Amino acid sequence: PKRTKFRKQHRGRMKGISTRGNSICFGK
Secondary structure: OOOOOOOOOOOOOOOOOOOOOOOOOOOO
C-alpha cells in the first residue's frame, strides 16, 4: 500500500498492532 494509515481496505494480512476497528497502523 502506498499511503495507508487508517483505511479499512487491505483486509488481507493485518500485520502490526491489533487493529481496532479500521485503524490499520502499518508499522506505526
